[in-house]
Amino acid sequence: MRKLIVSDIDGTLLRNDKSISDVTKNKVLDLIKEGHLFAIATGRMHGAGRIITQTLDYDGYLISCNGAVVKHLKTGEIIQAIELDKDIAKKVVEICKRYDAYFHLYDIEAIYAEKQEHLAKKYSDEMEDLPDTFKFGVHFVSDVLEIIDEVPVYKIGLYSEKPEVFTQVIFEINQLKGVETCKSLTTSFDVMASGVTKATGIESIRSHFGIPIEDVIALGDNENDMDMIEYAGIGVAMENATPELKAIANFVTKSNEDDGLAYALDQFIK
Secondary structure (H helix, E strand, O other): OOOEEEEOHHHHHOOOOOOOOHHHHHHHHHHHHOOOEEEEEOOOOHHHHHHHHHOOOOOOEEEEHHHOEEEEOOOOOEEEEOOOOHHHHHHHHHHHHHOOOEEEEEOOOEEEEOOOOHHHHHHHHHHHHOOHHHOOEEEEOOOHHHOOOOOOOOEEEEEOOOHHHHHHHHHHHOOOOOEEEEEEEOOEEEEEEOOOOHHHHHHHHHHHHOOOHHHEEEEEOOHHHHHHHHHOOEEEEOOOOOHHHHHHOOEEOOOHHHOHHHHHHHHHOO
């Protein structure tokens, strides 16, 4: 029976040095050859997530922006794209501005920020070393409120190393109607349209191909993986996952340093 396998990136598919081991890479590619479906699910936008395919050149989908966008890596087919409401996006930006918190907006292939800091600066610095086919837009603008009406916004990411600012900004954003939020790190927070999670991204692929839920395997390690681990027929937590994720998983595999993804797939796909 064909399976749908969905993996998080950091701490799951990748080792701590951001590389993919040959064992994990070959396992994924072999399963695709056997007819199984494989997708990566990430909080990154599509353009940034696609960088991983320089090492793992797979034929399948990328679930990006925490589930808002689902796009095929080879054909460009988009089977899901859920924008954040423009008025809500403006309210989120206004809250961030009020507390001088860093934030950025995600389109499918571009990031927009006001400050050349944190993730936007990291992406900007990386562009010079990327092959042209993997480059994406990194745009710094004086006021993102002036461009929100002109570009689709699939996710807003914010970052702050000041706990009091981070807590207050999150609290106020969570009072808004029409948003879905999650923390990816203790200093990072994501805002999507209401109902958007990695699980809804997986559901779009599952329903598109008519795959039974019991044949969906999802693997992750962090808070923003909880929805998909609960949703999948088989939810797998890495050994290095948070205690909360392990508690809801059907299976705890080896760590990302020990080819835990490949080990788990060996257990469930014979």
